[in-house]
Amino acid sequence: MDDLGSFTFDGQTIGFRSGESVLEAARRAGESIPSLCFDPRLKAYGSCRVCVVKINGRIGASCTTPCAPGLTVTVDDEIASLRRTLVELTGSLLPDDRLSGCPQCRLDGTCEFHRVARAVGAEPGRFAGAAGGVAHPDDNPFLGRDYSRCINCYRCVRICDEIEGDNAITARGRGFESTIAAWFDRGLEQSSCELCGQCIHTCPTGALTDRKMATKIAEVEKKTRLPILAEEIQRVESVCPYCGTGCGITLNAARGELLGITPVMDSPAADGALCVKGQYGTDFIASPDRLTKPLIRDRDPSTGLRAVGGGFREASWDEALTLVAGRLAGNLRDHGPDTFAAWASARTTSEANYLLMKFTRGVIGTNNIDNCQRT
Numbered sequence: 470m471d472d473l474g475s476f477t478f479d480g481q482t483i484g485f486r487s488g489e490s491v492l493e494a495a496r497r498a499g500e501s502i503p504s505l506c507f508d509p510r511l512k513a514y515g516s517c518r519v520c521v522v523k524i525n526g527r528i529g530a531s532c533t534t535p536c537a538p539g540l541t542v543t544v545d546d547e548i549a550s551l552r553r554t555l556v557e558l559t560g561s562l563l564p565d566d567r568l569s570g571c572p573q574c575r576l577d578g579t580c581e582f583h584r585v586a587r588a589v590g591a592e593p594g595r596f597a598g599a600a601g602g603v604a605h606p607d608d609n610p611f612l613g614r615d616y617s618r619c620i621n622c623y624r625c626v627r628i629c630d631e632i633e634g635d636n637a638i639t640a641r642g643r644g645f646e647s648t649i650a651a652w653f654d655r656g657l658e659q660s661s662c663e664l665c666g667q668c669i670h671t672c673p674t675g676a677l678t679d680r681k682m683a684t685k686i687a688e689v690e691k692k693t694r695l696p697i698l699a700e701e702i703q704r705v706e707s708v709c710p711y712c713g714t715g716c717g718i719t720l721n722a723a724r725g726e727l728l729g730i731t732p733v734m735d736s737p738a739a740d741g742a743l744c745v746k747g748q749y750g751t752d753f754i755a756s757p758d759r760l761t762k763p764l765i766r767d768r769d770p771s772t773g774l775r776a777v778g779g780g781f782r783e784a785s786w787d788e789a790l791t792l793v794a795g796r797l798a799g800n801l802r803d804h805g806p807d808t809f810a811a812w813a814s815a816r817t818t819s820e821a822n823y824l825l826m827k828f829t830r831g832v833i834g835t836n837n838i839d840n841c842q843r844t
């Protein structure tokens with residue numbers, strides 16, 4: 470992106486790039502501006518007004534104001550007070566805007582709304598409001614929907630449209646009655662929703678939650694008879710093993726169990742987007758059906774045939790590798806290298822796939838190797 474010019478922010482000169490808003494350029498330069506309806510992956514919406522600044526002396530939302538050469542942007546006490554009041558008014562939509570009871574605060578230590586509320590010094594419960602929505606009785610196993618915690622920023626609606634292209638949800642009603650609904654107000658599984666979980670990860674409150682992770686947490690807590698605290702959750706970044714895209718994922722674990730997956734928001738492969746498999750397809754990790762030892766299917770001595778669909782016995786690695794090496798050597802000798810083919814997998818490491826390629830080409834002597842990442 471080319472630098473197009475500069476403006477001043479509280480006296481500091483900030484260069485801006487093509488298409489940047491005042492909020493984006495200022496944040497890139499290290500300035501801190503609070504926001505609620507803004508998500509850098511989405512078009513600016515301008516509904517919460519929490520990002521207000523003074524632009525050439527007039528109050529305006531910085532997320533919807535494009536940069537222009539010579540702008541003078543300032544933040545003074547009047548702006549600080551305005552931001553605080555706006556957050557307090559937004560908080561009046563919540564049943565309890567204190568930390569207790571917010572499921573996202575419990576999981577992450579703080580949700581985005583409460584982080585912003587603390588940053589602007591908002592006073593909880595200053596305005597008496599009315600909770601707008603209710604918990605939706607949606608029985609899908611993946612997404613919890615409690616619109617009593619919705620602040621009408623519409624980030625979920627916009628991400629479903631602009632990033633996913635699903636348009637599974639929309640806004641319904643006005644004012645305190647306003648809420649988010651799927652088609653004909655049914656469950657998400659009866660809509661075009663792909664259960665990718667994008668809406669959960671853009672939601673700034675605990676209105677949308679990862680139900681599968683919540684279920685797992687409750688299971689582990691019941692087993693260990695102790696509540697899981699946000700500080701004890703280990704978060705390990707990795708790469709999704711399902712396909713060749715390589716989306717960044719964070720594995721959230723506690724007490725030796727995987728609780729669930731969250732996206733790495735700045736992952737270059739997917740910009741925080743995961744599909745339903747990457748987001749929720751973790752059951753195989755602790756499956757008792759996973760193979761942990763080599764299995765060999767012997768011939769039945771009476772028939773000389775191998776049993777179909779079973780008849781395996783556990784074997785040592787030495788025995789299994791000796792058997793495979795002998796068979797491969799026999800096939801190579803009798804039928805040549807092109808009777809061999811290898812399929813690499815997106816679910817193994819790059820190093821393992823590299824070794825398989827070297828083995829196929831260098832040891833066996835054939836180019837018969839392919840990978841599911843090409844499909």
Ligand code: FES
Pocket residue numbers: 503504505506507514515516517518519520521530531532533
């Ligand atoms: Fe700018 Fe909401 S973040 S109006």
